[in-house]
């Protein structure tokens with residue numbers, strides 16, 4: 744006869760499995776401390792993942808993955824990763840994270856202005872720079888030059 748009840752041993756094994764899988768998901772959270780201004784991005788695990796720890800990596804996460812071993816403690820932040828534009832938004836990772844030169848080291852004070860930090864793995868996250876004078880401004884300039892009202 745098969746019982747509908749779960750034995751205490753089976754329940755224990757299930758609980759152990761859940762704890763182990765949760766530990767695996769959180770296992771690489773330490774890498775947030777290895778990226779400048781990671782807290783200022785306010786995205787936590789999604790700094791490197793698409794939808795939380797354990798989900799596929801975003802473009803920035805893939806570039807980090809190329810520089811570390813699984814669960815490895817290698818230092819990956821530096822001039823090379825800072826110079827890359829992982830998400831292809833035209834802004835290098837180092838500029839997005841407030842450390843353009845990639846000279847920040849883990850444990851040091853956070854570099855740059857936290858309010859200017861953007862997500863290096865999200866192409867929709869960047870601070871627009873002024874690259875052209877808007878039409879309204881040009882109209883004002885023409886009025887001044889031509890003396891028109």
Ligand SMILES: [Ca+2]
Pocket residue numbers: 828829830831832833834835836839862863
């Ligand atoms: Ca970028």
